[in-house]
Amino acid sequence: MTTATETPLPAVTRLIATDLDGTLLRDDKTLSARTVAALAAAEEAGIEVFFVTGRPARWMDVVRAHVQSHGTAICANGAVVTDLRTEGELLSVRPLERDAALHVVRTLREAAPGTSFAVELTTGINYEPSYPPFHLDPGAAVAIAEKLLHEDAPGSGAPVLKLLAHHSELAPDAFLALARTAAGDRAAFTRSSPSALLEVSGLGVSKATTLEACCAERGIAAAEVVAFGDMPNDVEMLSWAGASFAMGNAHPAAVAAATGRTTTNEEDGVAVVIERILAARAERR
Known part of the structure; x- marks a missing residue:
């Protein structure tokens, strides 16, 4: 398992998919200033940011204030797609019969x-x-x-x-x-x-299958996606994305599924990788 600075990144990153609890959020359920800045910089660079979580849509206020030009969130482990710029509108539902x-x-x-x-x-x-x-x-x-x-x-x-x-x-x-x-x-x-x-x-509903469908609608390939997660409900998403990072605090199943590992959620592990993505993009210009 390679580290955040060693894991190969996609030649082109078009979408970042990140879990929330234990991943993007600190243990007190807040976002650090560094993470907020990294998310905003990614959006400004034209990279879509999807929040992909087991949380229900009604529990998304923790990140709603940090939505930029894109507000797509995949909630309930893939059962719901919502736009956080709206008041809880569900764009799609994949129910359990x-x-x-x-x-x-x-x-x-x-x-x-x-x-x-x-x-x-x-x-x-x-x-x-x-x-x-x-x-x-x-x-x-x-x-x-x-x-x-x-x-x-x-x-x-x-x-x-x-x-x-x-x-x-x-x-x-x-x-x-x-x-x-x-x-x-x-x-x-x-x-x-x-x-x-x-x-x-x-059956068949997961963060990965719904993320794949959302990416297909946008013409984004798995190879252009960077994903982050920490628990078993992230495994399929980490396996599907072209590059993926298990957090330093991740469950062993998430570590095994990811292509790399970053620092913990308390150490801004997502921001560490986003900063690297943006730095690599700047170097290519």
Whole structure:
């Protein structure tokens, strides 16, 4: 694994795709002045910056003030594309079908007793009584997952973006492996939390597949993309991009998937690479 200063960069960088938590954001969920300046400089140089995160669109205020000419964000691990220059407008949605979500619920209840669930909809999140409460979403409905996923008529409910599965005793990576074995044929499983919290999307939905579609719309090839991430939900994106960097604080799976490694999120690891990209561009002129 090469470092931020050794990893080859694309001959032409047209798009930067960066995760947020543990990557672009510091541990206190803020952006450093150096990172803000690097993002602005990239945009000024004509490089699109995509925020690609497991967060729902409603939790994007942490970066909304730093959007420049481009405001595209891929949220909920690829289930949603939104323009941060608007007030939460969803440009596209790739839902988890409710029958698949119910299958996952039934399967994990049997395979991992003690699992509790939350359901992330386009309208917000709801969760089971035993699920760790969401203090950022005080208006959530609380009920068993089967009730939260019930529709009076097919298609009458809001689209499901993610199913969240939490276990208080299993090790995070062991829980992920168990879930993929038990129900990986019906949905996509990943994780981004340090706890045993799984994020379940529609089959084939990931940061990478949605980023690839967004790039195709713009005529941008994978070889022209530089990506950053730190957790298992970044693995596919790091593997797809022409150049990719795992953070110094990254999970081993992200490190293995990336073409290089940068410093930690607390050490402005994304900005370090962006500055290098811009310096290389200036040298070629």
